[in-house]
Amino acid sequence: MKTLALIVLISSLIITLFIVAKKYKTTPQTLLVIFSQVIISQVSYGLFGLVEDEKTYHKTGILLMDSLNSGLGFQNFGVFPGKESFTYILGTLYYLVGPLPIAGMILNVFFMSLIPSILVASCNNFGLSHAAKTTAWVFSLTPSILFWAAGLRRESLAFLLIALIILSLSLFYRSRLILGTIVVLLTYLIIQTTRTQLVFMLIPSLFLVLLLKFGINFKQNMKIIFLLIFTHVIFVWKSLNSLAPKYAGYIQEISNSEYSTSVPNVSWDFNSSIIGYVYNIYRALTGPLIWEWNSISMLIFGVEGIYYLLVTIITITIFINKKTQRNQILILVLCSLPLLVTTSFILGNYGINSRVRAHYLIPLLPILSLFLIDIKNKVIGLKQNRKGVDAT
Secondary structure, X not given: OHHHHHXXXXXXXXXXXHHHHHHHOOHHHHHHHHHHHHHHHHHHHHXXXXXXXXXXXXXXXXXXXXXXXXXXXXXXXXXXXXXXXXXXXXXXXXXXXXXXXXXXXXXXXXXXXXXXXXXXXXXXXXXXXXXXXXXXXXXXXXXXXXXXXXXXXXXXXXHXXXXXXXXXXXXXXXXXXXXXXXXXXXXHHHHHOOOHHHHHHHHHHHHHHHHHOOOOOHHHHHHHHHHHHHHHHHHHHHHHHHOXXXXXXXXXXXXXXXXXXXXXXXXXXXXOOHHHHHHHHHHHHHOOOHHHOOOHHHHHHHHHHXXXXXXXXXHHHHHHHOHHHHHHHHHHHHHHHHHXXXXXXXXXXXXXXXXXXXXXXHHHHHHHHHHHHHHHHHHHHHHHHHHHHHHO
C-alpha cells in the first residue's frame, strides 16, 4: 500500500509539472531543474547519507508520522518557531508513503521545478515577457540556487515562496488585485512557518507596488524607495537589538574558528555598530574577501562573491539604462534588498551566508536577464554589421 502511494505521488507530481510547464513553455528549463536536483541530491545522499539539518528533519518527520499513526495528530516536537511547515509536510508524507527520505527529496524537486514557470508568469505580468524565458534559463543554470535546494532541506520550499512573492507583486502590478491578494495571503501564512525572514522581502516591495498603482512618478519613487529602505533598516535594527542576547550567542556559535567558513572579527557588538554593519553588508554581498580565502570552501564562496558583485553592478547599470522599466526594477530590487539588510546584522559564517545569498538573488534574475538580452542583441548587431561590411 505504501509503495502504491509513492507511485501515485510521483505520477501526480510529474503530471502536474508538465501541465504547468507546457502552459508557460518552460519544459526544457523544468527538465533541467529536475535533472540537476535529482543528480545533486542522490550523489550527496549516496556519498554522505543525510547530513546536518537533513537528519533533524528526517528524525522529526518520523516522530510526526508516529504521532499521526497513533491518532495523536500534528505536534511540534521541539521544532523552532518559523521552521514547522517543512516538518509537517515531511511527517505527512512519511505517514502516506513510509519514512523514506527519497520521498521528501522528490517533493523538493517538485517545488523547485515549479519555479521556472512561476518566474515566466511573473515576467509576463511585469511587462517583461521578452526576458521571461531567459529568466527561467538563468534560474535553471545558477549553481548556488540548485546546490542549496537539493536534498532534504527547506530551501526548495523557501525558494518557491520567494517565487510566489514575486508572482504576487507582479499580479498587483498588473492590477489583478483579487488573485494577487489570494497569493499574498497564502504565501504570507506559509512564510510564518517556513522562514519568517521572507516577510522582509514581501512587505516593502508590496507597499511600493501599491504606491505605484496610485500613479506616483519616478522622482517621487526615488524619495519613497529611500524612505522605505531607511525605515526598514531602522525597523530591522531595533527588532534585532531587542533580541541581542539571542543573536550574540548565535553569532558566536556560527563564527567559531573550528569552522573553515567562519567569518573573522564578528560579534554582536561589531555587527550592530555602524562601521561594522556597513562593512558586513559588503562582506555579506561579495565575501569572503580575497585575504580571507584560506581554504577551498572559502575560495569557492569568494568566487561566488565576485559573481554577486557583478550582479550588483549589472543591476545598477540596467536601472540607469532601462528608463521605461525602472518601476519593475525598483520593485524587484526592493524585494531582494531587505534580506541582505537583515542578514548583515548576524553575519558569522560564509557557508550560511552563501545559502542566504541564493534567496535574495532570485528576485534579481529578471534584471540579470535584461542585461543578457542586451548583450545578445549587441553581439547579433555586430555580426550583422560585419556581414554588411563584407558584402560591400
